[in-house]
Amino acid sequence: MADYYDIIVAGGSISGLLAAREAAATGLSVVVLEEDTEIGTPEHCGGLVSINGIKNLGIMPSSNAIENNSIKYAKIFSPSKSFELNAEKQKVVVLDRRTFDKQIAFQAQKIGAEIRTKCSMHSISKRNNTDNSNSDNSYYIIKTSEGLLTCNYFIDARGIGSLIKHNRQGLLQSAQYEVYASWIDRNTIEISFDRERYPGFFAWIIPTGSGKGKVGVAGRSINAANSLKSYMEGKGEKYSVVRKVYAPIWIMGPLEHFVIDRSMVIGDAAGQTKPTTAGGIYTCGIGGILAGKALTKSIEKNDRNLMYYYERKWFSIFKSEFDKMLILRKVLERLDNRAIDKILSTISQGEIDDISKTGDFDFHSTALSRILHSTISLKIAKTIFDNEIRRLINF
Ligand SMILES: Cc1cc2nc3c(=O)[nH]c(=O)nc-3n(C[C@H](O)[C@H](O)[C@H](O)COP(=O)(O)OP(=O)(O)OC[C@H]3O[C@@H](n4cnc5c(N)ncnc54)[C@H](O)[C@@H]3O)c2cc1C
Numbered sequence: 001m002a003d004y005y006d007i008i009v010a011g012g013s014i015s016g017l018l019a020a021r022e023a024a025a026t027g028l029s030v031v032v033l034e035e036d037t038e039i040g041t042p043e044h045c046g047g048l049v050s051i052n053g054i055k056n057l058g059i060m061p062s063s064n065a066i067e068n069n070s071i072k073y074a075k076i077f078s079p080s081k082s083f084e085l086n087a088e089k090q091k092v093v094v095l096d097r098r099t100f101d102k103q104i105a106f107q108a109q110k111i112g113a114e115i116r117t118k119c120s121m122h123s124i125s126k127r128n129n130t131d132n133s134n135s136d137n138s139y140y141i142i143k144t145s146e147g148l149l150t151c152n153y154f155i156d157a158r159g160i161g162s163l164i165k166h167n168r169q170g171l172l173q174s175a176q177y178e179v180y181a182s183w184i185d186r187n188t189i190e191i192s193f194d195r196e197r198y199p200g201f202f203a204w205i206i207p208t209g210s211g212k213g214k215v216g217v218a219g220r221s222i223n224a225a226n227s228l229k230s231y232m233e234g235k236g237e238k239y240s241v242v243r244k245v246y247a248p249i250w251i252m253g254p255l256e257h258f259v260i261d262r263s264m265v266i267g268d269a270a271g272q273t274k275p276t277t278a279g280g281i282y283t284c285g286i287g288g289i290l291a292g293k294a295l296t297k298s299i300e301k302n303d304r305n306l307m308y309y310y311e312r313k314w315f316s317i318f319k320s321e322f323d324k325m326l327i328l329r330k331v332l333e334r335l336d337n338r339a340i341d342k343i344l345s346t347i348s349q350g351e352i353d354d355i356s357k358t359g360d361f362d363f364h365s366t367a368l369s370r371i372l373h374s375t376i377s378l379k380i381a382k383t384i385f386d387n388e389i390r391r392l393i394n395f
Contacts, residue, residue, distance in 0.1 A: 002141065002148035005029045005114075007295065009155040010121040010142070012039050014097075014281060015267025015288035016157030017104040017115075018057060022292025024113035028299060032105075032113060033144060035120035040101035044247040045281070046176065046206045046214050047095035048189070050361040053282035054093075057289065059107060061093070061100050067208040068094040070187055077192040079337045081344035086356035087189065094208055095281070120145040124154060126261075140262065153295055154263040157288065160250050162269040170252025170271070172201055172278075175224035176216030178208075179232065181239035186210040192231070195337050198222065200251070200329075201278075203231045218249050218278070249278035251329060253322050258291070258311045262304070266291045272314070275325040276332075282362050283318060290314050324365035347371055 007023050009016045012034030024030040036042070047067060054061060071092050074085045105115055122143040129137040142149045156162055164171060190205040197203070198219035207213040217227045224246060232239050254271040258264055266272070266287040273280035290310045298306035335343070351371070359367040 002150045003031075005031045005149065005151045006299065007031075007153045007155060008033065008121075008140070008142050008149060008151040009157055011157030011159055011162075011267070011269065012036075012105065012115055012117065013101060013157065013159060013267070014057075014104065015269075015272075015284040015291075016155065017101065017108050018285050018288030019155050019157060019264075019266055019292035019295075020113040020115075021058075021104065021108035021111055022289055023296050024108060024111045026296040026300065027112065028296060030113040031149070032108065032115045033119045033121050033142075033149075034115065034117045035145075037118045038098075039105045039115065039117060040098035042245065043097045044176070044245050045095075045097045046204065046216065046279075047097050047100075047208075047281075048092055048206050048279065049095055049281045051091040051093060053285075053362045054095075056282070057285040059104060061095055062103055065096055065099040065103055066093050067096045068186065071189060071207070072187040074189045074191065076344065077190065078340040078344040079194050079196075081341050083344055083347060083352055084188075085352060085359070087361075089357060090359060090361040092189075092361055094206055094214075096208075116146065118145070121158070124263075138262070152262065153299070155291060155295070156263060156265040156269050157267050159268040160248055162265070163250060163255075163271055164248065166255075167252070170250050171248045172218045172220055172251055173222065173224045174201075174216055174218035174247055174249050174278075175228045176214050176245045176247070177228060177232075177241045178212070178243035179215045179239050179241055180212045181215075181232070181235065181237065182211055183235045183237055183239070184211055184213040184215075193332075193340050195335065195340065197227055197231070200333050201249075203228070249273070251275045251278055253326050254315075254318075258287070258314065259307045262307075264291045264295065264307065264310060272318075275322060275329045276364070276368065286317065287314055321363050321365055324369065328365060328368050343371065 006028040007030045009020045009032045012032045016032055020030045020032045072088050074087045076083055109115055125141050126138050140151050140154050184207050186207050186209055192203040198217050200220040201218040203217040205213050205215050217224055217231055250273050253275050258270050267284035272284045272287045290313050294307055294310035355367045
């Protein structure tokens with residue numbers, strides 16, 4: 001006889017663990033299946049997140065889950081210009097996801113969820129309890145590497161691997177290395193735009209300490225390993241790579257629907273990462289929490305329609321921001337290196353100071369739109385970006 005659960009969550013990363021935590025809190029039987037041998041490992045994340053965002057996920061990272069809490073500046077480079085924002089107001093930290101995800105796993109298990117590592121979900125099929133039963137009497141059979149499991153509800157939190165089965169268009173290849181190098185400043189995040197080298201994205205440095213950090217690149221149709229090598233060589237001084245990660249990132253925005261029948265899709269698997277930066281700790285984490293809450297409410301009240309609260313709420317928080325980010329992405333993808341240089345050289349110190357003071361890390365499209373608005377002349381905007389830039393400005 002297959003083990004039975006009220007809810008099976010496939011994927012034991014941030015969104016799956018948070019959904020399990022919320023669902024288990026009401027006494028439902030919940031299991032999280034994680035195909036890797038350890039929660040949080042292998043880490044494929046820069047770990048950059050705002051403290052405000054993390055607070056909204058209902059967890060304060062333990063001191064050993066924070067790799068760096070002294071980020072003060074963000075330096076933005078174009079091929080031949082740069083400017084620096086003061087990032088202190090944004091209160092961003094760098095998380096060690098290996099430790100942080102385990103912290104959430106501990107919360108989830110303490111409240112009643114079961115977590116099974118090295119247990120991979122292979123397939124899902126739906127069965128009815130009786131021959132002529134309606135769909136409310138149906139249940140799922142989940143085939144896993146540990147045999148069959150059954151459940152009434154299923155949550156897909158399997159990350160990008162699940163999403164790209166439907167659509168590969170929104171994928172960019174990334175490489176991110178853990179690097180030791182004297183050119184990594186503990187206080188400064190670096191972002192470098194270069195249309196030729198990283199089309200559609202950028203290179204980044206996320207410091208985890210003095211002289212060490214996560215250095216990465218992503219871009220459309222690039223060889224990420226080669227691009228990253230030449231980015232680091234461009235720094236002109238020696239470095240050592242102590243860990244290499246290659247992972248796709250998703251930049252096309254969310255799926256249209258997150259609830260299908262008795263199942264929900266959350267996090268990266270639902271496309272809940274920001275189209276500008278592919279950051280997803282906050283937006284995917286909120287997806288997990290909303291899904292867990294909505295599902296338990298729906299089970300408690302025996303009303304399947306309540307599952308849709310998750311979808312509605314996530315879109316009510318993020319839709320407008322994600323729509324703006326998608327337009328920004330379209331605009332940025334059309335800028336050549338000369339235009340990028342021009343934007344960086346035109347932005348005024350007053351504008352930089354203002355953005356430093358008022359910018360919001362989790363909802364950054366307004367700051368980005370302001371930079372474009374103030375630096376791209378109306379003439380360029382009209383000829384190159386027609387509708388897109390006007391829609392952004394009028395948002
Ligand atoms: C290089 C890189 C850097 C990033 N940097 C940042 C950053 O600085 N800040 C930020 O906010 N976000 C960042 N992100 C994005 C962030 O990591 C993700 O958005 C976030 O981890 C999504 O969480 P998730 O739970 O939805 O999915 P994931 O973290 O992708 O987790 C999916 C889980 O499902 C498991 N799984 C997959 N298939 C199965 C299966 N069949 N059975 C069981 N388990 C399965 C996987 O092993 C994995 O543990 C970065 C991403 C990348 C790739």
